[in-house]
Amino acid sequence: MDLSVYLAPLVKWWRLVVVAAVIAGVSTLVATLFQPAVYSSRTTLIVGQSISNPNPSSPQFYLEQELAKIYADIGSREPVRRGTMEALGLAWLPAFSVRALPNTQLIEIAVTDTNPVRAQAVAAELANQLVRRTPADLIPEDEDRQTFVDDQLARMQQDIQTTQDEINALQTRLGVLSGAREIADVERQISGLQDKLRSLQTTYASLVSGTPRGAVNSLTVVEPAAVPARSSGPNRMLNVLLAFALGGCVAGGGAYLIEYLDRRVNHAAEIQQLLGWPILGEVGQIPAGADASTYICDQPDTMVADSFRALRANLESAGVGTRMKTVLVTGPSPSEGKSTVALNLALTMAMAGKKTVLIDGDSHRPQPIYRNQKGLSDLLLNGGDPTEHLINPYPRQLSVLPAGVTPLKAAGLLSLTNLRAILEGLGPVAEVIVIDGPPAFVSDSLVLAGAVDGVLAVVRLGHSPWDAVREMKARFESSPANILGIVLNGISKRPAFYHAYYQEPPTSDHPTQSGTFGKLRDVLRGLGSPGRRAGVATQSFDLRSVWENLRLKVRNIWHARLGRALKSDERKERVI
Structure with missing residues (x-):
């Protein structure tokens, strides 16, 4: 998998x-700078008394958990808010x-506010309202009843203690008696006191369960609300990072959608994977x-000519x-550059002799x-010697057979027999014949492809439609x-060392000092217009020419450094 x-x-x-991520991050940062700091205060309550009971039961735990859910819902209602x-x-x-x-x-109450004191006060009052x-909370008219119950509990606690002491004393006396x-008689007394003790304990437990000390349906604050010392937001760094990530992800998704x-x-990997044909250039x-x-004749030392x-x-x-x-040179659709490739390929063949x-x-x-x-269409219509219609508009050993005066009139006459006869007629004067053919979806391309020794498909990156490429593959693979x-056309991006190798920097008009500072001085000297560099006085200062000269100087310096590095590598290879 590539x-x-x-x-x-x-x-x-x-x-x-990058731009989307930066815009999202900067926008979020600017927005959060105007947001006030917020503070959070929390308080916690517990339902029931299981936490203080040494022997709590599972049903009691379950009941208290269900009550906690009910009280949490009540706390969000309007009566608690209004109170x-x-x-x-x-x-x-x-x-x-x-x-x-x-x-x-447990029930947790959290309040968020820009005022920390107000946040604490609201959290405490919400807990108080709950x-x-x-039911365990006393109303004023029930305070006298609760006082009475407390007094009764105190007396009963004293009676229970007295009864227990009497039972212990009788049991001690029972150990020293000998008469039956x-x-x-002592055993009867102990049995009566034990019945009394059980009755007192049952009554005591019943009274305690009706008070706040033994109630299951009660609320107790276990963590009071405190005034927050530091703000809880906004977290500007986290928000900015999330905005950067979100902006980049959205832009990345947009890139895949585009x-x-x-x-x-x-x-190139897409076209090779789709067609399965080798890339020849x-x-x-x-x-x-x-x-x-x-171009390749006038500029033979360029990257295009070398390609x-x-x-x-x-x-x-x-x-x-x-x-x-x-x-045959063809392509999946018009404007692929197949004619340019065919012409320059023919020129390159001719320049090779x-x-x-x-x-x-x-x-x-x-x-x-x-x-x-006159050309191909005239030969199809009237016949004749193909060499008589050759023209020589280019230098070297390149001849051209034009399409003809009226090429469309002969479109239906193009056949394998006629075309092979024309190609055989050109055989004595040609070592290589390059045909600039129509796109692959034109029927003539199949006739031309069947008459030649090989087909070269030109695909222009960023221009050739997928459907046209698939159709070209299907048409040619179904034919002989x-x-x-494949020739990939329109390759526009090359590493810098390509340019440094093929494009030697121009020499300067004046002697320069070697080294980085000397080249920097040359750049500064060349900031003016060309007239000034040649010693001619100028009256105006063109900012655009200054920028262009600066750009060219920096590029030439960079290319010169890369060129020297490449030449050094070549010398090392020759030494090795």
Whole structure:
């Protein structure tokens, strides 16, 4: 699995991802700077008295947990909210939450506010409002009854203690008696006192269960609310980091969505995986404004010219020029650059000393430069010697057979028999024949592909549609065409050392001091206009020319450093 294919959208749109992340992070930072600090105060209550009971029971625990859920729901209701506002004299309450902690009898109240004192007061009063709504909380008219019950409990506790002492005394006396009658009388007394003790204990337990000390349905504050010493938010650093991550993720998702909606071939790995054909060459872009028909002749030391020489070498290795003589150059759709590739490939073959013929085989879109000149269509209509229609508009050993004066009239006459006869007629004057054919979806391309020794498919990255590429593969694989490989057109990005190797920096007009400081001085000297550098006085200061000169100087210095490094590596290789 090639991860580069899956990461290609992120690499292609990395600027969008970075910009989106930065915008999201900066926006979040600016927004949080204007947010006030917030404080959180908490208080905790417990339901029942199980925590203080040395022998609690499971049913009691379950009942208290269910009561905790009910009280947590009551705490969020309007009566508790209104009672808290009336008790504190507030017109509104800050944000708060009341929840029962899972699998416990605890209830937690949390209040968040910009004022820490108010947060503590609201949390404490909310807890107080809940406690006041429990049955164990006393109302004023029940205070006398509770006092009576407390007095009775005190007396009963004293009676229980006295009875227990009497039982202990009788049991001690029973151990020293010897008469049967006396022993029986003491045992009756002990039995009566034990019955009395049990009755007193039962009554005492019943009275205690009706008081707050023994009530299950009661609330007790175990953690009072405190004034918070530090703010709980906003966490600016965390918010900014999350915004960065979220902005980057959204932009990354957008990049994948754009690539999914973009039905064009953008990467070499995609086209090779789709077609399964070898890549024989990668052709760079010819500079804007340059004449594509003579560029490699005028600029033979450029990367573009070298890429065509590499393509020629790969084709020769495949047998073109020896056992294979004719090559069709086509593509999946128009504007792939197939005509430029075909012309420059033919020029490269001719510059290598091979007699080459270029045939304009696209009857629907013939090249304008050969207009109104007899050629392929005239041979199909009228017959004749193909060599009589050859023209020589280019230097070297390159001849051209144009599409003809009226190419569309002969579109239906193109057949394997006619085309092979024309190619055989060109055999004596050509070692290599390159045909600039129509796109693969045109029926003529199948005829041309069946008559030649090999087919070269030109695919332009960022332009060729996926559907057209698939259709080209299906059409050629269902025909007897011999596919040589693919030429990738429009390769625009190369590492810096390519430019340093192929483009030597221009020499300076004046002597310079070696070293970094000398080159920096040359850059500063060249900030003016060209007239000033040549010693001519200038009256104006053009900011654009200053920037352009500075950019060119820095680029030339960088290329010079890389060039020296490459030459040093070459010398080392020769020594080795």
